[in-house]
Amino acid sequence: MIQLNEELSTEEKVIIEVQNLKKHFDMTKGFVKKTTTKIRAVDGLSFKVYEGETLGIVGESGCGKSTTGQLILGLLDATEGHIYFKDKDIAGMSQEELRKARRDLQVIFQDPYSSLNPRMTVEELIGEPLVVHGLASGQALRDEVMQLMKLVGLGEHQLKRFPHEFSGGQRQRIGIARALALKPQVIVCDEAVSALDVSIQAQILNLLKKLQREMGLTYIFIAHGLPAVRHISDRIGVMYLGRMVELADRNEIFERPLHPYTHALLDSVPIPDPLFRKEHQLIEGEIPNPSNPPSGCHFHPRCPYATDLCKQSDPDYLEVFPNHFVACHYPLSDKNTNVLPEVIKTRKDK
Amino acid sequence: MTSTIERTAIAENRNYGKRLGKLGKRLLKSKTGLVGLSIVLVVSLMAIFAPFIAMYDPAKTDVVHRLLPPFWAEGGNMDYPLGTDNLGRDVLSRIIYGSRISLLVGISSVILAGIIGMFFGLIAGYYGKIWDFIIMRTVDSFLAIPNILFMLIILAVLGPSLTTLILVLGGTSWVVYARMVRSETLSVKERDYVRSAKAIGAKDFRIITKYILPNVISSFIVIATLNVATTIIMEASLSFLGLGIQSPDVSWGLMLSDGRQYVATSWWVATFPGIAITVTVLGVIFLGDWLRDILDPKIKD
Numbered sequence A: 001m002i003q004l005n006e007e008l009s010t011e012e013k014v015i016i017e018v019q020n021l022k023k024h025f026d027m028t029k030g031f032v033k034k035t036t037t038k039i040r041a042v043d044g045l046s047f048k049v050y051e052g053e054t055l056g057i058v059g060e061s062g063c064g065k066s067t068t069g070q071l072i073l074g075l076l077d078a079t080e081g082h083i084y085f086k087d088k089d090i091a092g093m094s095q096e097e098l099r100k101a102r103r104d105l106q107v108i109f110q111d112p113y114s115s116l117n118p119r120m121t122v123e124e125l126i127g128e129p130l131v132v133h134g135l136a137s138g139q140a141l142r143d144e145v146m147q148l149m150k151l152v153g154l155g156e157h158q159l160k161r162f163p164h165e166f167s168g169g170q171r172q173r174i175g176i177a178r179a180l181a182l183k184p185q186v187i188v189c190d191e192a193v194s195a196l197d198v199s200i201q202a203q204i205l206n207l208l209k210k211l212q213r214e215m216g217l218t219y220i221f222i223a224h225g226l227p228a229v230r231h232i233s234d235r236i237g238v239m240y241l242g243r244m245v246e247l248a249d250r251n252e253i254f255e256r257p258l259h260p261y262t263h264a265l266l267d268s269v270p271i272p273d274p275l276f277r278k279e280h281q282l283i284e285g286e287i288p289n290p291s292n293p294p295s296g297c298h299f300h301p302r303c304p305y306a307t308d309l310c311k312q313s314d315p316d317y318l319e320v321f322p323n324h325f326v327a328c329h330y331p332l333s334d335k336n337t338n339v340l341p342e343v344i345k346t347r348k349d350k
Numbered sequence B: 001m002t003s004t005i006e007r008t009a010i011a012e013n014r015n016y017g018k019r020l021g022k023l024g025k026r027l028l029k030s031k032t033g034l035v036g037l038s039i040v041l042v043v044s045l046m047a048i049f050a051p052f053i054a055m056y057d058p059a060k061t062d063v064v065h066r067l068l069p070p071f072w073a074e075g076g077n078m079d080y081p082l083g084t085d086n087l088g089r090d091v092l093s094r095i096i097y098g099s100r101i102s103l104l105v106g107i108s109s110v111i112l113a114g115i116i117g118m119f120f121g122l123i124a125g126y127y128g129k130i131w132d133f134i135i136m137r138t139v140d141s142f143l144a145i146p147n148i149l150f151m152l153i154i155l156a157v158l159g160p161s162l163t164t165l166i167l168v169l170g171g172t173s174w175v176v177y178a179r180m181v182r183s184e185t186l187s188v189k190e191r192d193y194v195r196s197a198k199a200i201g202a203k204d205f206r207i208i209t210k211y212i213l214p215n216v217i218s219s220f221i222v223i224a225t226l227n228v229a230t231t232i233i234m235e236a237s238l239s240f241l242g243l244g245i246q247s248p249d250v251s252w253g254l255m256l257s258d259g260r261q262y263v264a265t266s267w268w269v270a271t272f273p274g275i276a277i278t279v280t281v282l283g284v285i286f287l288g289d290w291l292r293d294i295l296d297p298k299i300k301d
Helices: A002-009 A065-072 A095-101 A122-132 A138-152 A168-180 A198-215 A226-230 A250-255 A260-267 A308-312 A342-349 B002-029 B031-048 B091-127 B129-144 B147-158 B162-188 B192-199 B204-240 B252-262 B268-295
Strands: A014-029 A035-050 A054-058 A080-085 A105-108 A186-190 A218-223 A235-240 A243-249 A318-321 A324-326
Touching: A014 A065, A014 A218, A035 A054, A035 A065, A035 A218, A035 A243, A054 A065, A054 A226, A065 A080, A065 A186, A065 A218, A105 A168, A105 B192, A122 A138, A122 A168, A138 A168, A138 A198, A168 A198, A168 B192, A218 A226, A226 A235, A226 A250, A226 A260, A235 A250, A235 A260, A243 A250, A243 A260, B031 B091, B031 B268, B091 B129, B091 B162, B091 B204, B091 B252, B091 B268, B129 B162, B147 B162, B147 B204, B162 B204, B192 B204, B204 B252, B204 B268, B252 B268
Parallel strands: A054 A218, A054 A235, A105 A186, A186 A218
Antiparallel strands: A014 A035, A014 A080, A235 A243, A243 A324, A318 A324
8 A cells, every 4th residue: 555655656747637627418308498408517627647546536426427537538528628648638639539549548347248249259359459450460369369368367268258158257357358458558447346246346456456567557447435446546536516526645535534525425434343333424415416506515515514605605626735635615624533623613603 | 379270270160060050959949940941941942943843834824724723622633733813824833933023022122121221220320410310301201101102103103013113112111120220229329338349449330330230130130021021911912903013924912913803703813822921921020030039149049
């Protein structure tokens, strides 16, 4: 754990920079009287990803984390903002440029049952990226595929099989091999282990870590819970309703969460001890409708500490500690006591 | 190196052999598939080898022996096993020859319609937007016109012939495929594996041919086989109305139409071609059902 942090602190090179990214989906309702509502799936997102690191992005369903992943991959067009991959703006690329950029940007999907074409054999699936980019053919292709299969822990005898003949974990290995075929620099793991059994999750996470060490990969690891990304991430960002509410180093975010939402996410982690009863500070309610986000701070209707200020004005996303960003008017200080810092308490009483 | 190549080659051969064996086994297991395949094979062989099987020239008239009943009925004999029609033509020989045109029309117009419909369905479903609008509104207009009326008009203008018949039947039924393929495409293109194809940088052509097409083909085949059946019946209806196949050519539909007048007195003239149509259509449907199953790699045994 410590070792990873040390690695991070030495010379960081930004590989992806997201600037004020927005993605609005138009929803048309009604036939006679058409009303168009905007779903603000991603609404003003900015962050950096450093080369060789794993950035975990967590948040509830509907917070826009998967959309962010797809925007970075260029699978969706951004409404506004920029995504710089090594100084090139993905958001402004033509289809053809994107196609070429995809040699460096790959994805591992959440559901290994739906992300592999059921009509292709493993050999075709893993070899396809190489064929598409004209990188190998014939025996060279076959050798490369075998090498990839070995790399992810699949056997040669499975070459001619179809995806449905595999278990979930094995399928995810096929998906990983497919993503690795082009020797990318960045891999977006869109809930890459959420659909798997816990024991298999660990296997896949270890495999991903091993590959990262060997190939110097950068991961953007999207998940819905903090524990899922703790094992693998160097830094973790928490998203809420299309925005980043907190971003910090992995240990920092677990030990000193500043945003009430991060707090609540940490509190919601079950502790495997039947006798343990903790004072829950659970947040109530559902994630608000992204077509009609609350005024001010988006989190205020569910926040136990919300004040009038929160209802009126949107907090800035600030670096409150070195490398620790948070968007909150009243950042919390101590996770264990839930005590508000004195300054904020007095502000709240007013 | 060579050993690897050899090994994979051997493995491949074994694999294909195994697959073929599996296919045979599955065919034996599926009774409907077996029945369907046999019927279609028999009818196809009949069509191909018609001159060798048929006892008479289908157009040869023998007025002396007109309206002879089949051999088991009173007055029938083995010279004309299924009897003769109003001009003394041998019903059995005509059915054998008729299979040629019925199958030809049925299959080629379905292939024609299938190709057109598949193409437009894929384009409309995959590209959406303006393409979808143009194609689907065209499809709607086709559907709004009664089929028979439309065909009658075109056939009346162009004059009935085998080619126009195929063109007309194919040109009106493609809409069914276009609609079906479009809706399937819409659902398939949102799947993760299509996204994964985009993510690896595959071009549209590859995505359509390798990802969408194979995953919509099974429903397509079912509809297509069903349509072979409807087309054979359609051809029969058009011939029945006098706008299909013209004498001296013969098709089952034409025979049905010719026999219509004599149904009350000589039932066999219309009944046997009718049975031929029914049995063939059933065979094609059975075969289609079975084909759909084997084309899906997920359904095993």
